[in-house]
Amino acid sequence: xxxxxxxxVAAAFALLAACSDDDEGGGGATPTTDGAATTESTPTxxxxxxxxxxxxxxxxxxxxxxxxPTIQAAVDAAQPGDLVLIAPGTYREAVQVTTxxxxxxxxxxxxxxxxxxxxxxxxxxxxGAKGVAIENMTAVNYxxxxxxxxxxxxxxxxYLTTYRIGDYGVYAFDSINGHFDHLYLAGSPESGLYxxxxxxxxxxxxxxxxxxxxxxxxxxxxxxxxxxxxxxxRHNRAGIMPNSGxxxxxxxxxxxxxxxxxxxxxxATESPSVRMAIRRQGTGIVIAGGTGDVVERNLVYGxxxxxxxxxxxxxxxxxxxxxxxQEWGTICxxxxxxxxxxxxxxxxxDVYDTRVVGNELADNGVDLVLATVDEDPATLGNCFADNIFxxxxxxxxxxxAPCTGTGSGDWTAGAIDDMLDQLYxxxxxxxxxxxxxxxxxxxxxxxxxxxxxxxxxxxxVPFALDLAAIKVPTRP
Amino acid sequence: xxxxxxAAACVVLATAGCTNDKGGGEQAIxxxxxxxxxxxxxxxxxxxxxxxxxxxxxxxCAYSHAAPDDPIVAPGEFGAAHLHAFFGNTTTxxxxxxxxLFAGDTTCDQRADLAAYWAPALLRGAxxxxxxxxxxxxxxxxxxxxxxxxxxxxxxxxxxxxAAAEEPQPLSIVAWGCGTGIARAVEPPECAQxxxxxxxxxxxxxxxxxxxxxxxxxxxxxxSSGGDCPEGYPVPIPQLQFSxxxxxxxxxxxxxxxxxxxxxxxxxxxxxxxxxRMQMEVELCLHREVVCGIASGRTSG
Numbered sequence: 001x002x003x004x005x006x007x008x009v010a011a012a013f014a015l016l017a018a019c020s021d022d023d024e025g026g027g028g029a030t031p032t033t034d035g036a037a038t039t040e041s042t043p044t045x046x047x048x049x050x051x052x053x054x055x056x057x058x059x060x061x062x063x064x065x066x067x068x069p070t071i072q073a074a075v076d077a078a079q080p081g082d083l084v085l086i087a088p089g090t091y092r093e094a095v096q097v098t099t100x101x102x103x104x105x106x107x108x109x110x111x112x113x114x115x116x117x118x119x120x121x122x123x124x125x126x127x128g129a130k131g132v133a134i135e136n137m138t139a140v141n142y143x144x145x146x147x148x149x150x151x152x153x154x155x156x157x158x159y160l161t162t163y164r165i166g167d168y169g170v171y172a173f174d175s176i177n178g179h180f181d182h183l184y185l186a187g188s189p190e191s192g193l194y195x196x197x198x199x200x201x202x203x204x205x206x207x208x209x210x211x212x213x214x215x216x217x218x219x220x221x222x223x224x225x226x227x228x229x230x231x232x233x234r235h236n237r238a239g240i241m242p243n244s245g246x247x248x249x250x251x252x253x254x255x256x257x258x259x260x261x262x263x264x265x266x267x268a269t270e271s272p273s274v275r276m277a278i279r280r281q282g283t284g285i286v287i288a289g290g291t292g293d294v295v296e297r298n299l300v301y302g303x304x305x306x307x308x309x310x311x312x313x314x315x316x317x318x319x320x321x322x323x324x325x326q327e328w329g330t331i332c333x334x335x336x337x338x339x340x341x342x343x344x345x346x347x348x349x350d351v352y353d354t355r356v357v358g359n360e361l362a363d364n365g366v367d368l369v370l371a372t373v374d375e376d377p378a379t380l381g382n383c384f385a386d387n388i389f390x391x392x393x394x395x396x397x398x399x400x401a402p403c404t405g406t407g408s409g410d411w412t413a414g415a416i417d418d419m420l421d422q423l424y425x426x427x428x429x430x431x432x433x434x435x436x437x438x439x440x441x442x443x444x445x446x447x448x449x450x451x452x453x454x455x456x457x458x459x460x461v462p463f464a465l466d467l468a469a470i471k472v473p474t475r476p
Numbered sequence: 477x478x479x480x481x482x483a484a485a486c487v488v489l490a491t492a493g494c495t496n497d498k499g500g501g502e503q504a505i506x507x508x509x510x511x512x513x514x515x516x517x518x519x520x521x522x523x524x525x526x527x528x529x530x531x532x533x534x535x536x537c538a539y540s541h542a543a544p545d546d547p548i549v550a551p552g553e554f555g556a557a558h559l560h561a562f563f564g565n566t567t568t569x570x571x572x573x574x575x576x577l578f579a580g581d582t583t584c585d586q587r588a589d590l591a592a593y594w595a596p597a598l599l600r601g602a603x604x605x606x607x608x609x610x611x612x613x614x615x616x617x618x619x620x621x622x623x624x625x626x627x628x629x630x631x632x633x634x635x636x637x638x639a640a641a642e643e644p645q646p647l648s649i650v651a652w653g654c655g656t657g658i659a660r661a662v663e664p665p666e667c668a669q670x671x672x673x674x675x676x677x678x679x680x681x682x683x684x685x686x687x688x689x690x691x692x693x694x695x696x697x698x699x700s701s702g703g704d705c706p707e708g709y710p711v712p713i714p715q716l717q718f719s720x721x722x723x724x725x726x727x728x729x730x731x732x733x734x735x736x737x738x739x740x741x742x743x744x745x746x747x748x749x750x751x752x753r754m755q756m757e758v759e760l761c762l763h764r765e766v767v768c769g770i771a772s773g774r775t776s777g
Contacts, residue, residue: 096760098760121585121586125760125768127760127761127764127766127768128764128765128766143586144585144769150766150767150768151764151765151767166585173767174767197528246526247526247527247770247771248526248528248770249528249529250528251526316655316657316668316670316671317653317654317655317657317671318657318658319524319526319656319657319658320525320658336528336529339525340525340526343657343658343659344654344657344658424669
């Protein structure tokens with residue numbers, strides 16, 4: 001049931017909602033029962049909002065540019081729970097969002113374009129506002145990030161495209177309870193997607209295509225109920241790379257679950273890239289000093305160096321001591337309160353307790369790799385089982401490190417023995433992100449019913465995931 | 477003792493070809509001695525550690541140019557200062573004013589930051605080392621209520637550190653480190669391979685509320701302590717921590733600052749941020765207590 005009310009009434013509701021102190025979405029407002037309001041069926045002035053009620057509550061739709069000339073103006077006028085609906089056009093804006101539970105949506109993913117013009121920093125930046133969802137639009141040419149949430153509880157990005165972006169395409173930092181789906185991310189020197197500094201993250205990433213970036217996915221110190229599923233990571237320097245490091249909080253990286261992904265041809269040599277991605281050039285899934293990660297039922301092929309690569313991460317300039325095993329359960333909120341210890345020697349973060357199970361690998365330089373620098377690899381708790389693969393380092397890796405029973409065999413046979421050299425190896429810088437060659441941006445799928453779907457703030461995320469039902473993808 | 481170092485800097489200038497042709501050719505140049513500048517107080521402890529615990533916004537700026545100019549200490553006098561390495565605004569020279577900076581461009585990734593940042597050049601023997609980049613971290617001072625922090629007024633100038641120091645300065649104001657690591661030293665340490673040497677200078681975070689500058693360039697600003705600004709400096713402002721990274725590993729034997737020795741670390745700042753943008757970053761990042769950006773892990777690996 002739709003109901004059209006005057007701007008005055010809508011504003012009054014919005015105020016009520018804002019005062020209701022109700023985090024669950026506008027429950028403090030009551031839809032009008034004034035039948036006269038429905039006679040105002042054609043809002044004509046620029047300050048008229050359309051309010052709609054459903055069983056879920058009350059919201060206004062703020063249209064750009066019809067009601068508000070800019071996205072920022074609409075966002076500033078919006079109240080929690082509202083829908084900002086953006087018409088096709090190019091918007092040269094860096095939008096700041098500080099209002100909870102907004103849904104910011106483009107009417108056409110391919111034609112609602114935020115353009116940073118190589119000057120503006122972020123397309124849309126959400127600062128501490130809870131439950132903000134961004135849907136169905138494209139960001140290009142931003143110096144910083146395309147779509148960026150920081151310090152939030154509740155976030156969602158759906159049907160978003162980012163292309164030629166200076167840092168990260170889509171970025172959630174120090175944020176929990178999130179969902180990303182239907183993203184297309186290309187041309188970021190750091191990574192297409194970055195989720196950083198959260199434990200537990202409680203987030204799902206699904207139906208993403210990330211290509212021609214430094215890393216397809218970067219996840220420094222991110223994990224705990226963090227799922228990367230059913231996505232495509234290709235033509236990056238390296239496909240997926242969670243890692244540990246004390247340069248940001250909440251180390252070590254723990255418990256990311258990577259299932260049902262297609263990870264291939266991550267051999268780009270001309271994509272824009274920072275150093276830590278170039279060092280892993282030619283690798284598919286890299287667990288760089290992570291703990292308790294799960295890599296399962298992925299199809300990984302055509303990566304020139306390594307398919308699935310469990311490797312130490314060398315941190316040259318640590319900001320703290322490496323946490324002990326007893327400290328691995330510390331949640332991020334508590335870790336923030338701890339005082340770091342002075343540590344000046346590099347840390348070599350090893351991979352612990354990671355399971356690599358049921359993946360299919362082919363045509364990688366080496367399909368499965370477990371590498372260490374100093375540690376005895378047999379003691380780290382990592383395991384490999386039921387993978388389809390041709391090569392591994394060390395050889396017979398599923399016999400050495402099975403997921404059930406006790407391993408046996410010679411860990412030195414076929415092992416990577418120059419790991420430290422690899423970590424230190426000198427590299428050629430990538431091209432500038434502004435001018436790096438990229439394939440032209442192709443049209444991407446629109447979200448269904450963008451014009452008519454009600455707002456859906458990120459108060460119900462992540463969406464349910466049937467992990468067991470996910471199968472190994474087939475080759476495209 | 478410092479005189480020897482000015483002379484060294486002049487020699488370097490000649491060999492480096494960085495004299496400024498606006499300097500008046502043959503006319504005699506009076507070289508200003510390094511200025512003894514220390515603001516009231518100092519931070520309660522050196523600021524170091526992982527990013528992500530404290531609200532901040534961050535600007536990375538490429539190296540712009542070097543010149544023996546100082547628009548704060550020796551305005552209008554080209555060639556009258558020791559050699560400075562400039563970051564951010566690309567037009568900074570002895571004649572720079574806030575208006576001229578606003579007409580300039582920037583080397584910073586944050587394009588609305590037209591501020592001028594500079595530090596003494598670092599020399600190895602007679603060679604002027606080209607810095608890798610600078611990083612400016614803007615945060616509330618230690619234990620200062622983030623919501624109380626006010627944007628810098630347009631045109632505020634600040635100097636941190638003492639260019640005439642003959643004794644080690646407090647590590648909380650001037651320190652050296654390796655890479656992004658936590659360890660701090662009063663003189664450059666020998667850094668391991670791939671860990672670039674950094675000079676880290678922390679600016680005052682309290683302002684008197686009236687003056688954009690002062691005759692001493694120090695008495696209009698001060699450091700907070702225990703989360704409070706001292707009497708006479710009622711306005712908390714962002715604490716700028718400015719770091720310059722140099723491509724230096726290993727031996728430090730031949731290193732010296734153009735301001736003399738290795739104890740004279742300091743840095744200067746002229747605020748030419750677009751005022752609206754500075755206000756926005758303070759309100760959105762510091763007041764809302766979020767991390768608006770991080771100096772990336774590019775130096776890790």
